[in-house]
Amino acid sequence: MIRFPFQSDRFPFFAVLIAVLFLWTGLTAPETARAQASLGSSASVAEEVPYTNPLILQRADPWVYRHRDGYYYFTATVPEYDRLEVRRAKTIEGLREAEPKVIWRKHDEGPMGAHIWAPELHYIDGKWYIYFAAGGAEDVWAIRMYVLENDSDDPLEGEWTEKGQTKTRWETFSLDATTFEHRGTRYMVWAQHPPDMDGNTALYIAEMDTPWSIRQPQVELTRPDYEWEKQLFEVNEGAAVIKRGDKIFMTYSASGTDHNYAVGLLTADAGANLLDPDSWEKSPEPVFQTSEENGIYGPGHNSFTTTPDGETDLFIYHARSYKEIDGDPLDDPNRHTRVHKVRWTEDGTPLFGEPLPDNRYQKIGSIEQMDPELSRLLDPEARPELIGGGYAWSEGPLWVDEHRFLLFSDIPNNIIYKWEEGEGISEYLKPSGYTGKEERGGELGSNGLMIGREGALILAQHGDRRIARMDAPLTDPEPRFVTLADSFNNKRINTPNDLVQHSNGSIYFTDPPYGFEQRGEDPAQELDFQGVYRLDPSGEMELVTDELHRPNGVALSPDERTLYVGNSGSENPIWMAFDVDEEGGTSNGRVFLDPAEVVDEPGGPDGMVVDEEGTIYSTGPGGVWVITPEAEVLGIIKTGRPTSNCTIGNDGKMLYITADDYLLRLPLK
Incomplete structure (x- = not known):
């Protein structure tokens, strides 16, 4: 973060990483070249990064910070500079959609009243601590360092108490405190403006005597x-x-927070x-900086963590x-969090390479073309784009054309999310499928979604x-619900899975036991079959079939004369078709397609959607199957993971896919 409201001249700079490595690692030029070559091109590294x-x-x-609880x-x-948030997830990707909890807000007056910056969460001696910087409500540039403490096992619970300001040698602009332990001694490192410096901040280190205070001397590193450390600001x-x-x-960051911001490196045995400045060797060049080629500007202010196995x-x-930024860079909110793998040379030197290009819509999977006709519907060379991830099990995608956003269910977490172009993903509705007070297991959330007449x-x-x-507007969702159907022949239905509506108002839905804690063996199950139903507009229920084991996805042909049902049960994984009459009644149930006749892969049919021409896009073994009304398979969109459902949006130009913990999309022609 920056800091004083004064400017210095701006200079262009170009760092040559090969020279850096030669100077500060002791590698010869050929050795450095080999080390850098091991990183590969940006494209190849991007393929490796998940x-x-x-x-x-x-x-x-x-x-x-990865804690011992996993x-x-x-x-x-946060861009408002007004609060401290904490979120958690079992995976790095899961942090994206994890719900942040506000654990502290700025004061209305006095210290800690503005510019809430650079928080760090640490677990020390059985307690949680957050280190952060803040200005005063009346003097926003009176930036000082402060500490919060929480003795709860869970930092999202318990009470955060203010331990006050971390006092240093001078009462001057100070920020960005971090702490680490080494050989039994705990240290703090921070940035501060020394009285003898014309510029902004230097880095200091000192031993700590409590988790919120240091002992002198403090030493400038x-x-x-x-x-390259003096661009815009020193x-x-x-x-x-x-x-x-x-x-x-x-690592440390240098220069102003525009495109000049870059990462430097200090190294010590x-x-x-560690309190001797001569113990630290400083890289004369940045080790991580702007990449014009990859479109990433001003990288910096990093932290370190590892993969769950601790190997990377x-x-x-x-x-x-x-x-280009209009005005003060601090007023521009779009400094986004990114992840980058650290490589290491054989002698233990870190290699950071260059920032990878944005892959927010990273491409995964592939398309297997089985018929030339597929090329008329989509580009067989295209690959699904990853637009969301980190869910427990994504399902039920629904394109809301009126408002141009996508809804989808995360069933185990009892949440519906919304995805909107340019806005990303946000929580839309919680709870979505279970509103009871009693805790229970099983998959509780909503599954299939649709917009009614x-x-x-x-x-x-x-x-x-x-x-x-x-019972709430689409643009102002609330977990208030009106029951349309919950029983058949005076017995509770199982756990409704997917649904589709006829133009006459009839709703067809499937009813497998996936939502039960013990699936098909659950004592709460009242019916001895797993049905497909038609819910008449009058509220009457009609059984379409009780002969399927795990009926799942359901869709209607464009002329509404055919009802398609995917049966995902391992006993008979098939697609079924039923004739539909003018009143919505069904007959002539028959096998539409058996995936085992096409591929020898595990899995069964699941959710599906039908386009305006009658082409069926249905999840099945390997991904999304593209099937003609004559049951000819044109190809399979392979996602590389279990795939649950799909829908079409953007005026028929985009296929949205839910696949395990992913939300994907693929352009259609």
Whole structure:
């Protein structure tokens, strides 16, 4: 973060990473070339990285900590500069959609009343601490460092108490505190303006005597010496520590928070006196900086974490995806959190490479073309784009044409999410499928979704075991529901799965036991079959069939004369077709397609959608099957993971796919 409201001249700079490595690692030029070659091109590295970038929009100074409970905890600067948030997830990708909890807000007056910056979450001696910087309500540039404490096992619960300001040698602009332990001693590193400095901040280190205070002396490690550290502002700040082998590495950020922002590196021997400035060797060039080629500008203020197995170190940083900024960079909110793998040389030197291009819509999977006709519907060389991830099990995608957004269910988490172009993903409705007070297992949330004839959201609710209508506007959702169907022949239905509506108002839906805690063996199950039903507009229920094991996806042909049903049960995974008469009644149930006659892969038919021409897009073994009304398979959109459902949106030009923990899309012609 920056900091003083004064400017310095702006200079262009170009860092040559090969020279950097030669200077500060001791590698010869050929060795450095080989090390850099091992990183590969940006494209090849992007193929290896399973992370979507940006990871989290509009979160600067990101801090990720992986705790012993298996969760990743995330905090960062919010663009309003007014609060501290914490979120957690079991995976790095899951942090994107994890719900942030506000654990503290700025004061209305006095200290800690403005510019809430750069929080870090640490677990020390059985308690949680958050280190952050803040200005005063009356003097926003009186930036100082503060600490919060929480003695709860869960940092999202319990009470956060203010431990006050971390006092340093001078009462001057100070921020970006971090802490680390080494050989039994806990240290703090922070950025501060020393009285003898014409510029902004230098980096300091001191031993800590409590988790919120330091003991003197404080020692200066680095101040802006090189031109690349003095662009827009003269800044050294945002330190982060990573240890490997017999070395301690400290990254820091330099220059103003526009495209000039870059990462430097300090290195010390693990056995050295860390309070001796001579123990630290400073890289003369940035080790991570703007990549014009990849469209990533001003990377910096990072933290470090690892993959769950501890085998791969991850560099979590922020950057913008554009260069030009109107006005003060601090007023521009689009510093987004990103993830980058750290590579290591054989002698234990970190190689950061360059920022990878945004792959927020990272392409995955492939398309297997089985008939030339597929090319008329989509590009066989295209690949699905990843537009969301980190869900427990995504399902029920619904394109809401009137408002141009997509809804989809995360069944185990009892949530409906909304995806909107340019806005990304946000929580739309919770609870979505189970409104009871008693805790219970099973898949509780909503599954299939549709917009009814009257424009309301209609849901297949697993947990509440019903077809329901949301009693709230689409643009102002509330978990209020009106039951449309919950029983058949005076017995509770199972756990409705998917649904589709006829133009006459009839709703067809499937009713497998997936929402029960014990699936088909659950004592709460009252029916001895798994049905497909028609719910008449009058409210009467009619059984379409009780002969399927795990009836699942359901769709109507464009002329509404054929009802398609996917049966996902392992005993008989097939697609069925039923004739539909003018009143909506069904007859002539028959096997439409047996996937085992086409491929030898595990899995069965699931959710589906039919386009205006009658082409069926149905999830099945391997991904999404593209099938003609004559049951000819044109191809399979392979997602590389279990695939649950799909829908068509954007005026017929986009196929949206839910696949395990992913939300995907694929352009149609």
